[in-house]
Amino acid sequence: MKSKETNSIRTQSERSQHREHSVPIYMTSSFVFESAEHGRELFAEEVPGNIYTRFSNPNTTEFVEKMCKLENAEEGFAFASGMAAVFSGMAALLKSGDHVLASRSLFGSTHQILTKIFPKWGIEHTYVDADKPETWEKEIKPNTKMIFVETPSNPSLEIIDLEWLGKLKQKHNLILNVDNCFSTPIIQRPADYGADLVTHSATKFIDGQGRVIGGIVVGKKELIAEIRFFARQTGPALSPFNAWILSKSLETLQLRIEKHSANALQLAETLKENSEILFVKYPFLPTHPSYELAKKQMKYGGGIVTIRVKGGYERAKRFLDSLNICSLSANLGDTRTIVTHPASTTHSKLTEEERIAVGIFPDLVRISVGLESVEDIINDIKQAIEKSK
Numbered sequence: 350m351k352s353k354e355t356n357s358i359r360t361q362s363e364r365s366q367h368r369e370h371s372v373p374i375y376m377t378s379s380f381v382f383e384s385a386e387h388g389r390e391l392f393a394e395e396v397p398g399n400i401y402t403r404f405s406n407p408n409t410t411e412f413v414e415k416m417c418k419l420e421n422a423e424e425g426f427a428f429a430s431g432m433a434a435v436f437s438g439m440a441a442l443l444k445s446g447d448h449v450l451a452s453r454s455l456f457g458s459t460h461q462i463l464t465k466i467f468p469k470w471g472i473e474h475t476y477v478d479a480d481k482p483e484t485w486e487k488e489i490k491p492n493t494k495m496i497f498v499e500t501p502s503n504p505s506l507e508i509i510d511l512e513w514l515g516k517l518k519q520k521h522n523l524i525l526n527v528d529n530c531f532s533t534p535i536i537q538r539p540a541d542y543g544a545d546l547v548t549h550s551a552t553k554f555i556d557g558q559g560r561v562i563g564g565i566v567v568g569k570k571e572l573i574a575e576i577r578f579f580a581r582q583t584g585p586a587l588s589p590f591n592a593w594i595l596s597k598s599l600e601t602l603q604l605r606i607e608k609h610s611a612n613a614l615q616l617a618e619t620l621k622e623n624s625e626i627l628f629v630k631y632p633f634l635p636t637h638p639s640y641e642l643a644k645k646q647m648k649y650g651g652g653i654v655t656i657r658v659k660g661g662y663e664r665a666k667r668f669l670d671s672l673n674i675c676s677l678s679a680n681l682g683d684t685r686t687i688v689t690h691p692a693s694t695t696h697s698k699l700t701e702e703e704r705i706a707v708g709i710f711p712d713l714v715r716i717s718v719g720l721e722s723v724e725d726i727i728n729d730i731k732q733a734i735e736k737s738k
C-alpha cells in the first residue's frame with residue numbers, strides 16, 4: 350500500500366483519449382448505454398459502470414476512492430453536505446425502535462437530528478460524556494445499534510479514546526460511527542481502531558479553502574451497500590464539480606494539516622500566557638484535560654483552538670468586532686483564520702443548559718487557525734483582546 354501522501358495525489362480516474370494530466374470535470378447528468386442490453390446489465394448491476402450522476406460519476410468515484418485509501422476503509426459514498434452524510438449514514442442503518450449511544454458534544458445539526466427528527470420515527474438516543482467513559486457501558490441497551498461520536502468535538506475539543514471505543518463496540522456488537530471532521534485521516538484513522546463508519550463534512554479541512562459544501566461516509570463494505578441504496582433512492586449525491594474540487598484539495602491535505610496544526614499550537618501557546626483569557630483549549634497543550642490521550646491517538650493537534658475571554662458574552666462580541674484580519678464566519682478549516690462565537694451561531698439552537706453541559710459558555714470563542722503567517726494571526730488576536738478590554 351502506498352503512503353497517504355502518494356495516494357492522495359496519485360489516485361486518479363482513468364485518462365480520456367485526450368491524455369489530460371489533471372482530471373476533467375464530468376458535468377453530465379447521465380451516461381449512455383452501448384446497447385439496450387448494456388443498459389439492462391448496468392441496472393441489474395451485472396457489469397460495473399456509471400448510469401446516472403445521482404448514483405455515481407467519475408469525479409465522485411475518484412474522491413471516494415482517495416478518501417477510502419486515506420481512511421483505510423473499504424468503500425464509501427459522497428454526499429452534497431456533511432449533514433447529508435451524517436443523516437444518511439444513520440438513517441440508512443437505523444429503524445424504528447433502535448437506540449443510538451452518542452457523545453454529548455456534537456455538531457449542532459447532528460444534535461438536532463438526534464433530538465428533534467429521529468424521535469418522530471421512533472429512533473431514540475442517550476448522550477454520554479467524554480470525560481466519564483465508565484458510564485458508557487451502562488447506557489448500552491438491548492436495542493442499541495450504533496455509537497456515534499465526534500473526537501475532537503466541535504467546538505468543545507473533547508477527546509474520546511478510539512482504542513477503548515473500538516473494544517466497547519466489539520464487545521456489544523454495535524456499529525461505531527466516528528465524525529472525523531476535525532482530524533481528517535492525516536491526524537487519525539478511526540477505522541484502524543475498529544470504527545465501522547467514518548463520517549466527514551468535506552466542507553471543512555478537506556476542501557480547506559472555503560469553496561464548496563460536501564460530505565462523505567466511508568467504512569465497511571456491507572454497511573456502505575445499505576447507505577448507497579438509501580442515498581441512490583433519496584438523492585443526496587455530491588455534484589461532479591464539488592467532487593472535482595474536493596479530490597484536488599486532497600492533494601494538499603497533508604501539507605495544510607501540518608501547517609494548520611503548527612500555527613494553531615503556536616497561537617495556543619502564546620494565548621496561554623495572556624491574563625485576559627480565562628482558558629485556552631487545544632489538544633496538544635498540556636493543560637488540555639485529555640492531553641495524554643490526544644498525544645496517543647492524534648498525529649497533529651489540528652487547526653482549532655478555543656478560548657474563553659474574561660468579561661462574558663459582551664467581551665466576546667467586542668473581541669470579534671475588534672479583529673482586523675481574521676474573518677467572522679461560521680465555517681472552519683479554511684486557509685483563512687475564522688473566528689466564531691458558537692453559542693450565538695452554530696450552537697444557538699441548543700438550550701443554554703445543553704450548551705453549558707458541553708462547555709459552550711457565553712464567553713467561548715472558536716478559532717479556526719488558517720495558513721496566514723502565524724505572527725499576523727497572533728498580532729491580530731492580541732490587539733483585539735486589548736481593544737475589547
Ligand SMILES: *Cc1c(COP(=O)(O)O)cnc(C)c1O
Pocket residue numbers: 430431432433435456459499503528530531549550551552553562563564
Ligand atoms: C460542519 C460540520 C458538520 C456538517 O457539515 P456541513 O458540510 O456543514 O453540512 C458535521 N460535523 C462536524 C463536526 C462539523 O464541523
